[in-house]
Every structure is written in C-alpha cells, then in structure tokens.
Amino acid sequence: MQIGHRKDFNFAQTLEQNKNFNMKMKAIKTILGLIQKVGHYTLMNLAKLGDMTLFTAEALKHCFIPPFYPRLILQQFLRIGYFSLPVVGLTAIFSGAVLALQSYSGFSRFNAESTIATVVVLSITRELGPVLAGLMVAGRVGASMAAAIGTMKVTEQIDALRTLSTNPFKYLIAPRVIAAVLTVPLLVLIADIIGVMGGYLVSVHVLGFSAGPYLTNSFKLLEAVDVISGLVKAAFFGFIIAIMGCYFGYNSKGGAEGVGVATTNAVVSSSIMILLLNYIITGIFFG
Numbered sequence: 001m002q003i004g005h006r007k008d009f010n011f012a013q014t015l016e017q018n019k020n021f022n023m024k025m026k027a028i029k030t031i032l033g034l035i036q037k038v039g040h041y042t043l044m045n046l047a048k049l050g051d052m053t054l055f056t057a058e059a060l061k062h063c064f065i066p067p068f069y070p071r072l073i074l075q076q077f078l079r080i081g082y083f084s085l086p087v088v089g090l091t092a093i094f095s096g097a098v099l100a101l102q103s104y105s106g107f108s109r110f111n112a113e114s115t116i117a118t119v120v121v122l123s124i125t126r127e128l129g130p131v132l133a134g135l136m137v138a139g140r141v142g143a144s145m146a147a148a149i150g151t152m153k154v155t156e157q158i159d160a161l162r163t164l165s166t167n168p169f170k171y172l173i174a175p176r177v178i179a180a181v182l183t184v185p186l187l188v189l190i191a192d193i194i195g196v197m198g199g200y201l202v203s204v205h206v207l208g209f210s211a212g213p214y215l216t217n218s219f220k221l222l223e224a225v226d227v228i229s230g231l232v233k234a235a236f237f238g239f240i241i242a243i244m245g246c247y248f249g250y251n252s253k254g255g256a257e258g259v260g261v262a263t264t265n266a267v268v269s270s271s272i273m274i275l276l277l278n279y280i281i282t283g284i285f286f287g
Helices: 002-064 070-080 082-110 113-154 157-163 168-205 211-220 224-250 255-286
Strands: none
Touching: 002 168, 002 224, 070 082, 070 113, 070 168, 082 113, 082 168, 113 157, 113 168, 113 211, 113 224, 113 255, 157 168, 168 211, 168 224, 224 255
C-alpha cells in the first residue's frame, strides 16, 4: 500500500511539473511572438523612414537643379494658393472672432478686457494662423497631390514619363514642392490679416470696444519676430504638405483602393508633422 501510494504521488507530481512546464513554454512563446511583432513593426517603419528620407533628398535635389518647368510651377501656385483662399480665409476670420469672444469671457472676470486685442493678434500671428492654415491646406492640397500622383502611378503614367525621358521628380514633384514652400507663407500672411480683422469686428461691433484704442492695443506689443515666426512655420508646413502628398501618391499601389489609402495617409501624416514642427519651431523662436 505504501509503494502504490508513493507511485501515485510521483505520477501526480510529474503531471503537475509537466503542466507547469507547458504553461511556462506557452508564456515564453507568447512573449517571443510579441517581441517578434514589435521588432517587425519597428524595422518596417525604419525602412519606410529611410525610404521617405531618400525620397525627400531626391525631391530637394531636383528643386535646385535645372531644367525647371515654370508653367507647372505657376499652375501649382494657382491650385495651392489661389484656390485655397476661401477655406483659409473662412477658417481665419471665424477663429479670430471666436478667440475674441472667448478672451472677453475669461478676461472680463479679472477686469483685463484691454488685453484682448493683444491676445488676439499674438495668438493669430504666432500660432492659429500658421497651424490652421497649414491643416486646411494639408486637407485640401495634400489629398489632391496624393490622389493625382497616385492615379498616375497605378495607371502607369509615371512609367510612360520615364519612357519619354522625362524625370518624374523633375516634372511632377519639384513644381509642387517649390509652389507649396512659396505659397503657404502667403496664405498664412493673408490668414493673419483676416483673423485679426475677425477679432476686430467682433470686439468693436459685438462687444462694444472703441475702434481706435483696440487697433492701438493690437499693434502696440506686436513685434516682427511674431509675424516672421509664423511665416517660417508656414514655409516648413508647405514643404511637409508637398512631400507627404507626393511621397504617398508616388508609392501607392493596388488600384483605386491604394489611391484612397495613400490620400488618407498623406493627410494624416501631414497633420501630425505640422503639429510636431509647430512645437519645435515655437521652441526655437520663443523657448
């Protein structure tokens, strides 16, 4: 009886050890699988980052090396700048108006209504003008660039350009990058003026401020660096919008569905990069 009991005990103990060993192996396999997925995802994104860096360098090279296509650059000027004026203007004027209302609602509690004009003009020129204009242009122009170039990619029109001894970077990408870098600062400058005007209209005609003192307070503390910082941001934003739109369009695949994915990726990536660059440039100028 004692021998049988000992055998039963050893058998049960062995089963328990095997069970624990199997559970440990499953846990190790799960951890290794998770590490493998993280490593694969990291390497894939690093490869995409390297590919995007090479694409950006190639695009920059063709922006400075002739031949140029003035007609195409002018065409992109119109598409990026002129046709974006309505959406940028509406965004700016309502942003300035809302900023004036919100500032009055908060500052009136501390009897600091006289600072509203300064807050509006500094907020518009430093942050809201460049960022909102950049996001609007990214949504409108970045998506358009990705869709246009992506359609040419999946329909093999880009291969046809190479067959005709035409460099796609020179013909398709460089004009868009040049036009975006030069045009978005002009849009931001217009957005600054319209945004400040929106704050002025609400403050004078809705909140009852006097026009003369309001304008005096608006420009009393405004410095050149406030406007210049916004324009520098706008130039970088234009570059990012053009590069993201062209990159995802140029590398799209899979027919119409691939073009849609490229368009979405271009807008999302541009928006994230705009917000990130806004923080970095703000830190450089005012940090």
